[in-house]
Amino acid sequence: MSAVWSAACATVKRRKVQTAVIGLVVLCSTTTVLLALALLSAASAPFDRAFGRQHGAHAVAAFDRTRVSDTQLARTAGRPGVQAAAGPYPQATVDVPAQWLWVPSGPLTVVGRSDPAGTVDRIRLLEGRWATGPGEIVVDWPGNGTPGPDKLGTKLTVRGAPAFTVVGFATSMSKSAGAWVAPEQMAALNPSSVQMLYRFTKSSTDRQIRDGLSEVTAGLPPGSLTTTQSYLTLKRAFSAVADTYLPFMTVFGVLGLLVSALIVGNVVSGVVVSGYRHIGVLKALGFTPNQVVTIHLTMVSVPAVAGCVVGTLVGDVLSRPILRDAFSGIETGSASIGVGPWVYAVCLLGMPALVVLAALAPALRAHRLSAARAISAGNAPRTGRGLRIQRGLGGTRLPRAVSLGLGQPFARPGRTLMTLAAIVLGVTTVTLTTGLTSTMVAFGKHGQGNGATRVNVEAGRPGIGQQAPKLSDRQVEARLRSLPGADLVTARALTTVRLAGYTQTAFADFYRGDTEMYDSEIVKGHWPHGPGEAAAAPAFLNQHGLAVGDRITLYLNGRQARVTLVGELVEGHARAVESTWETLAELDPDLRAIEYTVELADGADAEAYGRAVKASDPGLYVLPGDATNTTTTTVVGFSAVFTVLLTVVAALGVFNTVLLNTRERRRDLGMLKSIGMTPRQVTVMTVTSVAGLGAVGGLLGIPLGIAAHRLLVDHVGVVAFPESMKDVWHAPELVPLALAGVAIAVLGALIPARSAARLTIAKVLHNE
Structure with missing residues (x-):
């Protein structure tokens, strides 16, 4: 060995x-x-x-406590297909009147549990302790790490109930609640439903989850199951x-x-x-x-x-x-x-x-x-390989160095095919990256409408340490319109709402004013303009099994609004829905806007407008300009890195091929030089031997790259690219792409070609 x-x-x-x-x-x-x-x-x-x-719970289910008893629900734990179950836990939905820390105003699901342990959905306590006494509450923390002990002891105010003291922060991978209290405290919250947590023996698909829930509810009174949430939805989010x-x-x-x-x-x-x-x-x-x-x-x-x-x-x-x-x-x-x-x-x-x-x-x-x-x-290659083609090329009017170079690939067809395949893949990569860059750049600009400058103004929120505006909501909008440079103004209110049939809450944005500035953000349908209209992002539609034209019901403050999804956004939050101010009036007419977007007229100075906003009301805060779209930056950046890597790899393949060919043909090169071939002609002959492969590789790689680009942009689940962002291929862009294969071939062949040109006749004959 x-x-x-x-x-x-x-x-x-x-x-x-x-x-x-x-x-x-x-x-x-x-x-x-x-x-x-x-x-x-x-x-x-x-x-x-x-x-x-x-x-974690494969399914979080809420039942109407007026239709089904706790005893009946407890018996569902023994139904076929149920691996484990926990509950019943009393559940109530309370309304947070204003933003509290990271929790926006709107509904908050509160569940009564005596401890965080259990056979299903073992809640992880991150900070503090579990709620056991009167007025104590544990709040769900959605992010990484912990909120810090300094947040313990803060007061959480809800409508229609005494204020709670936060004694702990916890997290649940099942997202079974937004907060937890001791079961004895639930009576003050008037719970209208009961929560059950299930783990099924089969749970890998949405259909299996639905079948498990159907088996669980088979013996219960009709209409007792009100909302459900599958862990697969959480996993996709x-x-x-x-x-x-x-x-x-x-x-x-x-x-x-x-x-x-x-x-x-x-x-x-x-x-x-x-x-x-x-x-x-x-x-x-x-x-x-x-x-x-x-x-x-x-x-x-x-x-x-x-x-x-x-x-x-x-x-x-x-x-x-x-x-x-x-x-x-x-x-x-x-x-x-x-x-x-x-x-x-x-x-x-x-x-x-x-x-x-x-x-x-x-x-x-x-x-x-x-x-x-x-x-x-x-x-040397075996005699006779490619001789017919080489003789045919020798009879043309091409320069001798070019005809000899074009004939060389036919002497080693296997090696030539592998080199050609590497060039094709290199051109495919370049073409794909070019298309992705064009698509992602257009995607990064999609929220800018006609390209006009926009200024975002936030209304101060005392709940996060800001001074509240002195002006009313409508007065703020009017003031922003009156400042020099303003062209279009929209107001946006944000709250959380409950969706009929779903346990987890959703964010809802409501707009009024010149909402036509958002028309460019719609890929299918139209932006909501009237009462009862809404739009959502692809991620929201996919995770909730909805499509444009479907209707959903929003719940807030004991009120409900039935809305129709009239538009699909290019992108957006997986838990957010966009609607109109008329819809908000049905749910919470007293909710004021938290942010205003001002589109400036041509030539207006954004900094001067920002100073005027601050001078008009100290409770208004001009937000920094739109940050660079991180998705666009990441995809374009790493596509460029991958393209460089794969192009270098393809060029190395050409380099290896040319190096092997020149080593095999050392005797031929010596003979050609002995009869008068110059070093420049040797370089031209060697480079030409792969330049033809580069041209063919370019023609084959372009359609493959275009097909790969279309395949990718059509199957991005959280973004729905409009056709204008996909249609990036035009004749002027294809011309340099057709030369990409030649560039890769020449890049790989240049060094060994120059080395071959420097070979002396004496050195070749000495080696022989």
Whole structure:
């Protein structure tokens, strides 16, 4: 075995260029694959782990206590398909009149539980203690970490009940409530429903959850089940933004794997062909065919392992900003966002294994060669390969260097096809990235309407330490319209509402004024303008099983409003619905706006307008300008990184091909130089040998990139791109893309071409 290792190490040292190519290719591919797998892992594993630790409820169900008794509900725990159940717990919905810490005004679901433990939905206490006495409450904390002990002891005021003292903060992965009190305190809240928490034996699909609930309610009075919530909805909301990035990362990861396998196979095939004599010598010295194969596999394994380790480290560093952006602003509960160990194991073990498999087929070619045949075969291609095509090209009026270069690929058709495939994938990547960049840039501008400058003004809220405006709601709007530079003004009120048939509350935005400025945010239907109209984002529609044209009922302060979904937004919060001021009047006519958006006239000074706003009322706060769309920045940035990586990898494949070709044709180059071919003509001939492949690769890669772009933008669940954002391909953009393949080929061929041009006749003949 020591002899095999020594021979393999000698081969690695002798073939430094091929070793470096394999290492760089594997490094780039590992980085790409790790990013895709890291996002896939973080999109599901953290939620599943936290949900499992808390024995989360597969279904949270609320029942009308006037229709069903606690005894009847307790018996549902023994129904077929129920793995475990908890409850019944009294449940009430109270109204928070004004923003309190992170809780907006609107309904808050309060449940009476004696302790946070239980067989289902074990609530994790983050700060303080559990509520046991009169007037005590534990509030749900939606984010990471803890709110801090300084928030304990604060007062939470609700309508129609005494103020509560916050004694603890907790989190539930089931989102079964917004707050908890001792069961004895529920009488003061007039609970109208009872909560049951279920875990089913089968719960992997929405249909299985529905079947489980149907089995549970089979023996109960009709109409007793009022609202339900599936954990699958929570899981989809948890990973909604991550799922946006996942298709992009997956496509680039697959492209990286394909290019890596092609180039490794091409490298090993070239090593075998160009090393016939070396293989023959090894066999003549007593190496068995299996040992010869082992030498070649070891030759690729050494740089593959090194490249894989470095690529894993680079991918780990790059994955952190992606995960930070993908899970920012969402309710993570007790889930700890991170990458599972299996991701690193797959990359560190799987990538070298893939390299060995890619190298196995050409390495087996060395296994079959006998010593005599290998030694006599030499290095040159077999006579007759591509001669007919080369003679045909020689009869054209093309310069001799060009005709000779165009004929070279036909001498090694297998190597040529693998090189062409690498170029095609490189052009596909460039085309895909170009389309994604155009789409995402348009997406980042979609909320800017006609491009006019907008100023967002917030009405001060004493609940978060701000001074309240002196002017009334309508007076504020009128004042903003009267200030110099204002063109259009809209007011927005925010509250939480309950949706009929759903346990978890939703955010509701209500608009009045010049709402036509938001027409550009609609991808299907129209922006709500009249009473009873609403719009929502794709994530909201998908998670609630709704579509444009459906009707939903909103509940607030004991009132209800029936609204029709008349529009689908390009994007938006998964728990938010947009409606009109007329709809708000049905629910809470006293609620005032918290934010005003002012679209300025052409040429108006935004800073001067902001100063005028502040001078008009100290309770008005001009918000910073719109931040850069992080999704757009992330997708465009990492698409560019992946494109550079895969383009370099494809160019390395061309580099390897040209290097092998020039080494095999050293005798031919010496003869051509001896009859008068100049170094410049040698360079032209060598570059031309792959430039034709680059042109063909460009023509094949463009339609593949366009198809991949359309496939991606059509399957992003949280964004509904309008056709104007998808239609990014026009003739002027396709011309440089058609030359991308030539650019990749020339980039890879230039260095070995110049090396071949510098070969002297004496050196070639001396080697012969």
